[in-house]
Amino acid sequence: MTYAICPVSTAPVRNTSSHKSEMISQLLFGELVEVLELKGRQWVKVRCCDDNFVGWVSSNQLEIITPSEYEIYRDNFAFVFDFFHPAHANSHFMPLMVGCRLPNFDGIQFTIGENTFNFSGRAVYPQDAKRDPEILVKLAKMYLNVPFLWGGRSAMGIDAPGFVQVVCRMSGIQLPREAEEQIYSGDNVEFIDHALPGDLAYFENTRGRITHVGILLKDKQVIHAYGKVRIDDIDHFGIFNQELKRYTHKLRLIKRIFSPKQESKNDAAIKSVGEATQIELF
Incomplete structure (x- = not known):
């Protein structure tokens, strides 16, 4: 199997392999897909790994990853919890928003391909988020x-x-x-x-x-x-x-x-990545 990651803030998922086609969903930064089919050099048919949703994405809005990278990114990531907060690379910014994923985030940095980013906003690991x-x-x-x-x-x-x-x-x-x-x-x-x-x-x-x-x-x-x-x-x-x-x-x-x-009515605190103490989410 071939896998890819979304390396841009958002990428349209379309019904067919055309920019004129209906946008039926979106990928957010850091989300993973399985590559199902290639159409020329411009289009990739994908299956979203989280929900099995299928559609077409422009090839220049995906980055192919190795099977080992896929396993790492699938199992180790944090959600962005700031409404908007950029990630900083050496020569540019990456605009990120709530719901995006930081793959293999260590609390300060994450890397996709050859790009290493610093992120100083609020981010939460899935295992630390309260199901509340x-x-x-x-x-x-x-x-x-x-x-x-x-x-x-x-x-x-x-x-x-x-x-x-x-x-x-x-x-x-x-x-x-x-x-x-x-x-x-x-x-x-x-x-x-x-x-x-x-x-x-x-x-x-x-x-x-x-x-x-x-x-x-x-x-x-x-x-x-x-x-x-x-x-x-x-x-x-x-x-x-x-x-x-x-x-x-x-x-x-x-x-x-x-x-x-x-369904308990507690004021659940969520551990913010990079913080040594518990803080209130809102």
Whole structure:
């Protein structure tokens, strides 16, 4: 097998091998893919290693890595937890944002290919991140007002399932890329009155297909990507937009992705990479 890493801030994943093709997802810096097919010198068909999502990426936005590098990068990395923070190389900066990965990060530096970067922002190893719904909600609120972008997964533009996937991933929960596949994760919550902050709400279109998802907050509110990442009211019918004075999404089901014992209301501290002491995440 051949593997590659994303060496740029974000790379579009397209439906076909053309820059005019629909962007169906994005790779973030440091994410890994399996190379499935080459088309000329310009395009690579890839399978994203985290969620098996398949699409086409421009070859100049990927860097081929060895099998041993793949294993190291897969098992040793930290998530960027700053909204924006550049990494510094000898001759240039690399703009990074929340959700990007720092492969084989030692607390100060990381290396991709021939480039060594210094990173002084907040970064968290996955094993140090608490699987806690309060942390999930705080991470989600970092994205408030990020514009909606079809296929987006970054702080510069994001769609609804991409928003939920990236935020959950930083909280230790792995979800598929599409909302209609995410519904198979977690346990059903029968009534919205029984829902808790951090539960995921899924919504259907007029044909009954799951097309939208958001993260439930307290006081019957939901944070989701619709025009931008925003907070709206929700009830057993769906999402009610106070600005439009109408329902915008029909509720289909609610899923709980945290077990009851992980729903404790503690002020969890997360160990920030490069820090000797525990600090508050927010």
